Amino acid sequence: MTTEVDDLKFRDPEAAEELAADIEAQMARIDEPVEIMHVCGSHEQVIAKFGLRSMLPADLSITMGPGCPVCVTNMPEVDEAVALAEAGKTVATYGDMFRVPGTVKSLADAKSEGASVEVVYSASDAVDLAAENPDEDVVFFATGFETTAAPTAAVLQADPPENFYVLSAHKYVPPAMEVVAEMPDTDVDAFLAAGHAATITGYGLFEEFTDEYDLPVVVGGFEPLDVLYGVRRILEFIEAGESGLDNAYPRGVSREGNVAAMGAIDEVFERTSGEWRGIAEIPEANFVLRDDYAAHSARRQFDVEAVDGAGDPLTEECICGNIMAGTASPKECDLFGEECTPSNPVGACMVSDEGTCKIALEYGGQPDL
Template structure:
């Protein structure tokens, strides 16, 4: 799952910012998986249990509806995810959003993180199965320079069972033949150029900056922040955010999520896995997300004995 699912790489201080805004009286809207992700000392679920107003949404457009329905409240969209969700976030901001709506961006940009993972000294990755949903926006041509530079195969795959099997099968053929190549195994949704209209909107609203990916490292040009032209909708500009920090669970220092996302460790190598860290009591984000390796590994029994 490297370089990580969107939930898994959202850094703890970003969660802290969302929690602080909710505790200060804003309505914070976010996607469901983010609700229980631990920050430095608490999650949005914890804030909600203490009386804060946290709303789970399934699309960026729902946040606009929420802001329209509560004109006397500040509504902050804690916006997470890769290019797939960054483009819809951008779309609501170019569409004359309500004045009481702002965005706390934790959006990430995948290609720089792939390069960092490929360059990690302990990484031994034979190939990359690239996510079809992100490539639907960016296009598969984005990976051409990556394949040339790192000499590893990249296959863009979809998410239905047969799509996954096809992507893995094609990737294994490249690995078997010791060949670096790029292939689109999801042609019904992904083109070489991608969704040019969505890309144009995304880059109108966002620009890249360096940022910490939870458990991995600070990655240049891998975080998406709002352009100055859209600063009026930037929650970090609109509010004086002072998150409470400093009381992190000491178990987080033992968490191996970063190594697991980088492919240098398996979940059951973590001393917390299945004991102190479970889906009902997660220490690391990899155990929270439905896309997290630790949660999947625990639910389905790890690597099968083939």
């Protein structure tokens, strides 16, 4: 084993071959199937784009868990945003959320019917929109994990205009890993944790998780070599029969994380139990605004009415939930690439660039070679 974490160059196929050879030797020694779950759409993208699975032995599987923030946003949360838009508010949101179907319609549908929906690139763009339109109520439909929760917290701390409101659908990843680890039909042997989210939370918080669930966790980066290195590190733990924790992304992640960002999140949000789309009710995984910020809370300030009307019957056939829990793959879905495509998505996994189904379609899958 020659390649070490400090040597990781971007996109060096030779180093990748070396790591793949190490992994093959490790798997031969372990001599039984291993399933590693990652929880980040960006990991899935790099794995699919570079065809990394084809470099790995057949008995080593790498599956994507609940790592797409757009995908786990619950349908009633989308419905709330749609209802606010239809009630005359200006709803600002990230582009990925725009076409995610709610029970009856998406924000894109609402916009095409005349509602005011704006795509923004950041929370501060949404604040600017409110400042430029003082006569309108601007609701920022705030989605994403710790990485986008932190900037939402920051704009709320910075005394935004009175007509700026937040509809928070922010979510916190670590409790979801616990839920997946406890699912009866998961065979996950280890987690490759998401480097992006860990830049905020730090990797130290996974210590408790590895102890409690007796599973190795390695925080990984997003270049092909980062992923292969992380996998090799995980197999070292498995081979040694340990449930260790390591940071394979030291150029981005520290043990403590971004203390200021975590402080802002804690000050602005509290965590409550909530449903993640298609997966389960997850304890302490939804970020909602604390009482101090009630004046900017869309849920507190406006009556959000329930959506009338029946949903798309195809939704019943969508297996996004199982796919996000890592217990099914897109190929097992009858709708995949047929009734469900990025331009006409049934489930959220086909909408977002972080979604398992969209990635599987975009990068064409892995040939049987």
